Amino acid sequence: MAATFKGTSSVIEQAPERAWDSVSGYTTTRIYVGNKTKVEQFSDGHINDSSGASIVAGYTNATISYDGPSATLRLTYSGTNFGSTSSSTSNLQPSASDIAGVTLSNIWYLEGNDLEKDLFHLEDMQAIFKNATNANLSAFRKDWDEATSARTNPDDVPFASSSKYSGTANGMDAAAQAAYVKNIYISALRGTEFFTVSQYVLRNIKVVPPTTNQSPEHANVGSQFTNALMTATSGNGQSVPAVMLSGISSGFWLKRTPSVEQTTEGNYQITKEFWYSEDYDTNIYGTAISS
Secondary structure: OOOOOOOOOOOEEOOOEEEEEOOOEEEEEEEEEEEHHHHHHHHOOOOOOOOOOOOOOOOOEEEEEEEOOEEEEEEEEEOOOOOOOOHHHHOOOOOHHHHOOOOOEEEEEEEEEEEEEEHHHOHHHHHHHHHOOHHHHHHHHHHHHHHHHHOOOHHHOHHHOHHHOOOOEOOEOHHHHHHHHHHHHHHHHOOOOEEEEEEEEEEEEEEEOOOOOOOOOOOOOOOEEEHHHHHOOOOOOOOOOHHHHOOOOOOEEEEOOOEEEEOOOOOEEEEEEEEEEOOOOHHHHOOOEOO
16 A cells, blocks of 8 residues: 655655675665655755755665655665764664674685696606705706707607616606606607696685774785694684595695775675695795694
8 A cells, every 4th residue: 555645745764774694794774755756856866855854975775666656765874884864873883893803704615726837846756856866856957958958869868767766756666767757758849848737725705894903814925834724723723614625634725815805885805815735845935834
């Protein structure tokens, strides 16, 4: 049934509505009812002469619904801008200190990322290099570069000889290591320079209100974290749900630069990422943080 207005054609403000959800945070909706023509004029920014009411700037959503000759205007305000202009609505706005430490949402994602690495980063090649002395490693790289540059016959390259290797690497004895390196060299002669690696990526997205006292975590960017530390809840622990890393019992996570984005609701979205590797070079990234 359509509303009937008697005695006034003013736009009348009703009691406001307050809401909260984990994505948008706090919102307040101011509601105005009246003759549809008056409401439409009011929504265009006109001051209602009879009541003296006016639209408060800063709303993020506006809707008008019609019911016969009447209409209802709903203006929604988010963040700390609740459109409050009188004592009747000002108590809806929490103080900045009340919501400074609030986290509206905090979600972890385990995703995949593909990247290319050169042939020397193949797992078995790295295992072989770990057995080599500095002198042998230097000689190997010199022989490899000269051979690939000259397109030397694979049967004639020095590193195809088992005498160049010792011990075991990923279960390969000296002869197997020589055969493996020779095959990789053949692939290089065929034009293969890189191989694709599919790695894990941990991404955390946190949404906080506009008056937050939380900031992006810049500490230890570029450092590697042990796998165990990712699920730890103390120290530098990241509090990743253990189920997300189930089956990943070792390895390391490289912390990337965080990012911050302001959302349409006025909140802030803080994102941090960690890239997984079974073995980051400690000469480059330092010793892994474990506590």
